[in-house]
Amino acid sequence: MSTQISEATVRTSIVVDAPIEKTFSVFTEGIGTWWSPDHHILQSELAEMVFEPRVGGHVYDRGVDGSECRWARVLAYDPPNGFVISWDINLQWQLESDSARTSEVEVRFVAEEPNRTRVELEHRNLDRHGEGWEQMRDAVGSPDGWAVGLQHFADRVRA
Helix, strand or coil, X not given: CEEEECCCCEEEXXXXXXXXXXXXXXXXXXXXXXXXXXXCCCCCCEEEEEECCCCCXXXXXXXXXXXXXXXXXXXXXXXXXXXXXXXXXXXXXXXXXXXXXXXXXXXXXXXXXXXXXXXXXXXXCHHHHCCCCHHHHXXXXXXXXXXXXXXXXXXXXXX
């Protein structure tokens, strides 16, 4: 796994030993099976995560009390090659309602061999979060950010 941080972009990638279709499916449909339950902004305990598989859909968390937190919009959806979602989370780790102040996460899936896929994640336009945006870049670019998320994902694909 490698992580690169530039001015307003964090890039990280990982290679998993699985076909591209399975890799894409686990990342999207199975998001709740690998995403850390500690990394959500619901007020209640997390019951499930949902990735709606279409442009205009959302990624959201549902709490055990039935509450929902729609923290991303699906901007592009091209299975099994990739997708782009918005990152509708502000610097206080709360929902951001102003889409001009959200960043984007693009995930690309590249078949290296029939049973080997490279997952490339780019979290870009972090400067859109406004003054102090560097703290978001540093958080998602840290070892506890996207890097640990992709490692959990890779472990889940192997399971």
